[in-house]
Amino acid sequence: MPHATRPGDLLGDRYQLVDLLTESEGGRFWRAYDRVLERHVAIHVIRGDDERAPALMEAARRSATVLDRRVLRVLDAECTDDQCYVVNEWGWGTSLDIVAAGSGALGARRAAWLVSEVADSIAVAHAAGVTHGRLNPENVLVDRAGGVRIIGLCVDAALHGLVGPDGPPPGGVQHDIDDLAGLLYCALTSRWAGASGSIVPAAPRGHGEVLRPRQVRAGIPRTLDLLCEEVLHRSPDRAPGTRHRELDDVVASARGVADYLAEFVGDPTGMPAALLASTPDVLPDEEQVVLPPVPEMLPHAEAPQPVPVPEPEPEPETTVLAATDEDRPTEAGVPIFGDDDDVSWLERRTTPAPPPPPFEAPPERPLFAPEPAAGAAPRTPRQGQGARSGPGGGKDDHYWPWDTGAGASTSSSALAAVTDEPVPGRGFLRLGVLLAALVLLAVAVVVAVNLGNGGSDPGSDPSGTASTGEAGRAGRQARGPVISGVSAAAFDPQGDPPSENDEEAGAAVDGDPATTWSTEGYNDQLGPPPGLKLGVGLVLDLGEQRSVGQVSLSFVGTPTSVSLFVTEGRPDSVDGLDPVAQGSADGPRLTLDAGGARGSHLVVWLTALPVGDDGRFRGTVSEVVVRAAPGE
Numbered sequence: 001m002p003h004a005t006r007p008g009d010l011l012g013d014r015y016q017l018v019d020l021l022t023e024s025e026g027g028r029f030w031r032a033y034d035r036v037l038e039r040h041v042a043i044h045v046i047r048g049d050d051e052r053a054p055a056l057m058e059a060a061r062r063s064a065t066v067l068d069r070r071v072l073r074v075l076d077a078e079c080t081d082d083q084c085y086v087v088n089e090w091g092w093g094t095s096l097d098i099v100a101a102g103s104g105a106l107g108a109r110r111a112a113w114l115v116s117e118v119a120d121s122i123a124v125a126h127a128a129g130v131t132h133g134r135l136n137p138e139n140v141l142v143d144r145a146g147g148v149r150i151i152g153l154c155v156d157a158a159l160h161g162l163v164g165p166d167g168p169p170p171g172g173v174q175h176d177i178d179d180l181a182g183l184l185y186c187a188l189t190s191r192w193a194g195a196s197g198s199i200v201p202a203a204p205r206g207h208g209e210v211l212r213p214r215q216v217r218a219g220i221p222r223t224l225d226l227l228c229e230e231v232l233h234r235s236p237d238r239a240p241g242t243r244h245r246e247l248d249d250v251v252a253s254a255r256g257v258a259d260y261l262a263e264f265v266g267d268p269t270g271m272p273a274a275l276l277a278s279t280p281d282v283l284p285d286e287e288q289v290v291l292p293p294v295p296e297m298l299p300h301a302e303a304p305q306p307v308p309v310p311e312p313e314p315e316p317e318t319t320v321l322a323a324t325d326e327d328r329p330t331e332a333g334v335p336i337f338g339d340d341d342d343v344s345w346l347e348r349r350t351t352p353a354p355p356p357p358p359f360e361a362p363p364e365r366p367l368f369a370p371e372p373a374a375g376a377a378p379r380t381p382r383q384g385q386g387a388r389s390g391p392g393g394g395k396d397d398h399y400w401p402w403d404t405g406a407g408a409s410t411s412s413s414a415l416a417a418v419t420d421e422p423v424p425g426r427g428f429l430r431l432g433v434l435l436a437a438l439v440l441l442a443v444a445v446v447v448a449v450n451l452g453n454g455g456s457d458p459g460s461d462p463s464g465t466a467s468t469g470e471a472g473r474a475g476r477q478a479r480g481p482v483i484s485g486v487s488a489a490a491f492d493p494q495g496d497p498p499s500e501n502d503e504e505a506g507a508a509v510d511g512d513p514a515t516t517w518s519t520e521g522y523n524d525q526l527g528p529p530p531g532l533k534l535g536v537g538l539v540l541d542l543g544e545q546r547s548v549g550q551v552s553l554s555f556v557g558t559p560t561s562v563s564l565f566v567t568e569g570r571p572d573s574v575d576g577l578d579p580v581a582q583g584s585a586d587g588p589r590l591t592l593d594a595g596g597a598r599g600s601h602l603v604v605w606l607t608a609l610p611v612g613d614d615g616r617f618r619g620t621v622s623e624v625v626v627r628a629a630p631g632e
Contacts, residue, residue, distance in 0.1 A: 010035075011085060012078055015043060016532065026050060027159050031090065033532050034075075036496060040090040040523060041075060042151075044159055045083055052161060053084040059158035060086045062130045070121040071150045072141075086155055092523075093143035094279045095151075096183065097200050100137060100190040102280030108221050109264075110278060111187030113271045114140070116261035117148040119180050123255040125153060131172035133157025135179035136198040137186050142279050144615070146272030173254075180257050181231035184224060189216045193232050209233055223264050227257070480549040480628040483542055488624070490517070491539040491603060493573040505538055508621045513554055519609065521616030526607055536619070537562070539570060540602040540626065548594035548602060549629035553585065556620035557610035560585045565605060566597035574605055584608070596629040 009017050011032065018040070019031040027046040034041050046052060060077040076087035096114075099106070106114070118140055122132060132139070132150070134157040141149040157163045175195050182194020185203060193203035193210045203210045210232050214225045230247045250256040265271065488509045490499035499505075500520050507515035519536050526533055542548075548566055563579040571577065581592035594602075609619040 011043065011045070011083075012076075015041065015087065017043075025160070027052075032087075034087075035532075038495070038520075038522070038533065042072070042088040042090050043085050044088070044155060045085040046159070048079060048081045048083050050084065052158060053079055055158045055161075055163050056084055056086060056155065059154040059163055063154040066125045066128050066130050066153060068121045068124045070117060070148055071125070071153050074155065088152075088155070091141050091143060091149045091151065093141045093149065096137035096140040096142070096186060097198065099142065099279050100186055100200055103278050105190045105217060106187045106275070106278055108188070108219075108224060110271065110275050111184060112224060112261045113265045113268055114142070114148055114187055114275060115180060115184045116258050116265060118150060118183060119254045119258035119261065121150055122176050122180065123253065123258055126173055126176070126254055130154055131157075132176050132179070133162050133172060134160060134196045135176055135183065136194060136196045137183065137192065137200050138198060140183060142275055144276075146274075146276035148275075177251065177254060177257065178231060180254060181228050181251075184261075185210075185213055185228050185232065188213045188220050188224065188228075191216060193228070221264070224261075227251070227260060480630045480632060483546055483548075483626045483628050485543045486624075486626055487541045487543075488517070488538050489541075490536075491605075492536045494533055495536075500536055508538055508624050509540065511623070513622045516556055516620050516622045518556075518620040519606065519618055521612065521614065521618045522609070523616060525617050526609060535563075535574070535605050535607045537603060537605040538621065538624070540604065540624065541570070542600050542602060542626065545598060545600050547596045547598045547629035547632050548580070548626060549596060549632075550627040551581070551592050551594055551602070551604075552623075552625040552627070553590045553592070553604065553621065554623040555585050555588060555590070555610075556622055557612065557618070558586055558588070559608065560590075560606060560610055560619055561608035562590065562592070563605045563607055564592055564594055565603040566594060566599040567601045567603065568599050570601050571603060574603060577603075579605070594629075602626060 005028075007017050007019065011017060014034065014036055015032040016035055017030050017032050020028060021031060021042075022029045027044060027050075030043045030045065032041050032043045033039075044056070046056065057077055057079050060074045063071075064074040072089040072091050074086060074088055078085060094102075105111075118135070122135065125132065130153065132153050134152065135150075139151040139156060141151055143149050152159075154163065178195040180194075182192055182196075182198075185191065185193040186198075186200055189203070190200070191203040192198045192200035204216060205211065206215075212225055212229050213220045214222070226247065227250065231251050247260075250260045262268075486509045488505040490502040490505045492498050492500045501518060504517045506517075508517045517538065522533070526535055528534070545568070551564055553562060561584040562582070563574075564581045565571070565574055565577045566580050567577065580594045580597040583590050583592050604621070604624060606619045606621075609617040612618045
């Protein structure tokens with residue numbers, strides 16, 4: 001077997017094997033990582049002395065001549081004494097066999113559009129003299145944008161021994177046309193009826209022939225059914241088009257099939273989104289934005305059957321009890337529940353209700369105390385009663401309740417009860433005042449604790465956002481002066497060359513937030529484990545040995561994780577270095593405390609990047625401000 005047989009091994013000193021996808025007939029299919037171009041690729045590997053090796057190399061050369069956006073291209077090929085391999089472009093998405101096994105058959109327009117896209121690409125290949133040779137559902141992919149991609153053009157057939165080193169076998173074009181009809185059959189019925197082998201369950205047969213799609217699944221348009229019937233029911237003793245001569249030109253070429261299906265679909269607007277909505281979610285860790293599917297208008301659609309409404313249960317019998325006028329309420333319909341769960345209802349009263357009792361007026365109370373009788377002694381006020389002055393007298397002359405001089409007080413028991421009651425609402429007022437005092441006391445305690453801990457006003461943080469962890473501690477410390485004359489360069493130790501967009505690096509320290517420096521776009525997040533690249537960033541030349549206090553970073557896109565390294569010279573790598581500060585920006589700005597680390601160079605090392613509008617991971621730095629440690 002080839003030397004590279006385990007994940008992590010290098011193939012051709014360039015391709016690092018990641019996942020073994022399939023293994024059969026002495027060959028292996030890998031997902032690998034191109035360390036030079038930093039992207040994922042698909043690699044077919046067989047032994048160097050395998051009899052299929054010459055055919056595989058010739059198939060790779062022929063496949064590379066086809067230029068079509070839907071075909072996953074051949075990127076590299078090599079054959080040595082030990083191993084022979086072909087490198088293909090990697091495609092992210094869901095193959096048609098998984099769609100058929102997961103969400104089931106597609107709608108008529110979606111199925112026709114998918115196969116028309118495949119047929120259009122196969123027509124381009126046939127015009128270049130190249131056939132696929134094994135166009136089964138496993139080699140048709142629905143990518144993450146709803147587009148159609150074709151896998152293994154000519155190469156897959158060579159791996160299965162279907163193609164010789166001298167070129168495609170006779171009848172290769174017709175073999176692809178039969179597989180196109182099989183793809184349409186699979187998309188409509190979730191069964192496979194093509195000429196090539198597939199893991200999709202075979203189509204049912206009757207009287208020695210494959211059943212037509214309309215015999216397997218109801219509601220399939222006759223236009224698509226006729227195309228499958230004409231291609232799949234061909235026999236050696238019958239020329240094409242004998243049953244339906246109007247399809248002679250259609251089934252004669254892949255171009256005819258593509259045009260026929262495109263005419264059935266009509267306006268293809270919205271079809272990628274509708275197709276994407278039909279694919280099962282086989283990658284739960286990746287979010288896919290799916291637009292609403294396009295509704296399909298199928299002929300002979302069955303009308304929905306009305307849902308039967310259950311008959312209501314009969315209401316229990318109730319007994320109406322008589323009630324006397326004395327205990328009958330003023331409104332009818334009040335239920336009465338008996339001991340045996342019987343319910344009865346009161347009737348409306350027949351006689352008017354008696355009038356309410358007359359309202360008793362409160363006793364009259366004089367506004368001013370009367371003049372005391374001659375010779376009457378003033379009364380001593382009761383407990384809880386204060387002295388009150390009457391007309392014409394001083395403060396200590398008369399008291400309330402008062403004595404009229406006849407030996408009896410004019411206050412009644414009702415008046416005494418009123419004078420002993422507290423003023424309404426005074427208790428709630430006292431409670432409100434107490435709560436307000438407690439709130440003010442709590443606020444004063446919080447402010448005192450904050451000032452005691454060395455807290456600063458909100459405007460002391462130059463980032464303009466709240467920070468946590470080390471960033472929070474940096475915002476609470478005194479800030480040193482800004483280090484001027486800083487220059488920047490891109491820093492990518494794992495790249496070749498070891499920099500990314502170095503011509504834009506100066507924009508990160510030019511004092512203008514409108515100018516930015518960005519990394520390259522990556523299909524995977526920095527790792528490990530998501531990707532093999534550990535990080536990328538900028539190296540800042542401080543001009544001389546300085547003690548670094550705070551570093552303020554401005555980013556475009558969130559979240560972005562960053563680590564800071566301070567070194568005495570320009571580093572070649574961050575391996576073996578300890579970061580002086582780390583943090584993650586959930587907003588546009590982040591401030592980190594370097595703790596007074598001393599050196600001549602500062603490395604801003606990005607370890608996690610945000611997702612851009614194109615779906616790729618890309619970090620963008622708009623400005624870096626470096627401050628010296630306080631007191632330097």
